[in-house]
Amino acid sequence: MSSATAVSEHTPVHHSGESTGVTNAKLGIWLFLASEIMLFSTLFTTYIVLRLGAASWPRGWDVLNVPLGMINTFVLITSSVTMVMAYAKAHEKNLKGFQTYMSLTIFLAFVFLINKGIEYSAHFRHNEFPSTSIFHAVYFTLTGLHGLHVIGGIIVNSTLLYLSKTDFDHPLFLGRVEGAGLYWHFVDIVWIFLFPALYLL
Amino acid sequence: MSLKKFHLFFITTSLLLMVFVGAWALHQRSLGKDWIGTGATAVVGFIIGLIYANWFRVKYKSL
Numbered sequence: 129m130s131s132a133t134a135v136s137e138h139t140p141v142h143h144s145g146e147s148t149g150v151t152n153a154k155l156g157i158w159l160f161l162a163s164e165i166m167l168f169s170t171l172f173t174t175y176i177v178l179r180l181g182a183a184s185w186p187r188g189w190d191v192l193n194v195p196l197g198m199i200n201t202f203v204l205i206t207s208s209v210t211m212v213m214a215y216a217k218a219h220e221k222n223l224k225g226f227q228t229y230m231s232l233t234i235f236l237a238f239v240f241l242i243n244k245g246i247e248y249s250a251h252f253r254h255n256e257f258p259s260t261s262i263f264h265a266v267y268f269t270l271t272g273l274h275g276l277h278v279i280g281g282i283i284v285n286s287t288l289l290y291l292s293k294t295d296f297d298h299p300l301f302l303g304r305v306e307g308a309g310l311y312w313h314f315v316d317i318v319w320i321f322l323f324p325a326l327y328l329l
Numbered sequence: 330m331s332l333k334k335f336h337l338f339f340i341t342t343s344l345l346l347m348v349f350v351g352a353w354a355l356h357q358r359s360l361g362k363d364w365i366g367t368g369a370t371a372v373v374g375f376i377i378g379l380i381y382a383n384w385f386r387v388k389y390k391s392l
Contacts, residue, residue: 216389320343328350
């Protein structure tokens with residue numbers, strides 16, 4: 129055996145972009161989520177600093193609709209369950225099951241946005257805008273940015289639902305669903321922190 | 330972290346939220362405000378979440 133052959137036989141070859149131990153897609157989504165964590169952490173810190181420095185701060189339950197916020201919390205928790213079920217069905221190569229659970233996830237995301245819209249419109253009817261007070265500025269910024277992320281999730285999940293008709297058996301499809309699932313769980317976990325911070329404290 | 334592990338982390342966080350909501354309902358009670366609906370929701374949500382987490386761990390061991 130020549131030395132050149134020996135080198136080629138023993139040199140590690142990395143398939144499917146897994147030189148870091150995880151696929152490039154998963155590494156990419158986690159790097160993206162890390163930047164998102166930094167973004168929301170900054171806004172949460174701003175909220176804490178503003179609240180601690182304020183002479184008076186309204187109680188969330190006095191000015192916000194707690195039952196609607198609670199309903200939205202359960203809607204998002206359920207949507208994470210349907211999202212992971214969609215992934216499980218994709219893992220089992222069950223197209224119908226995948227499409228059913230993914231459609232449910234998208235539907236629940238729309239329910240969340242409609243509830244948020246009802247909440248926002250009630251605020252606007254009472255002449256409460258981001259410029260009304262620092263509390264309202266924080267509330268609209270945090271929930272508005274979160275709402276934009278929910279819209280982003282709807283776009284990604286709808287794209288995957290559409291692509292499943294043709295690309296369901298593609299070797300990268302499962303990884304894409306997992307990436308979307310990680311993003312969706314992140315969006316939901318942000319709300320898990322937003323709800324008590326804004327509504328209950 | 331895989332989606333399965335992140336999902337279990339998410340469910341654990343949601344269970345902690347239910348504990349927090351339950352404590353908040355008790356605080357509302359001490360203030361003489363309506364608390365039963367929120368308290369009951371937190372207890373029911375916690376129980377369902379716990380049952381689901383156990384079911385998910387067993388059912389999707391190989392996910």
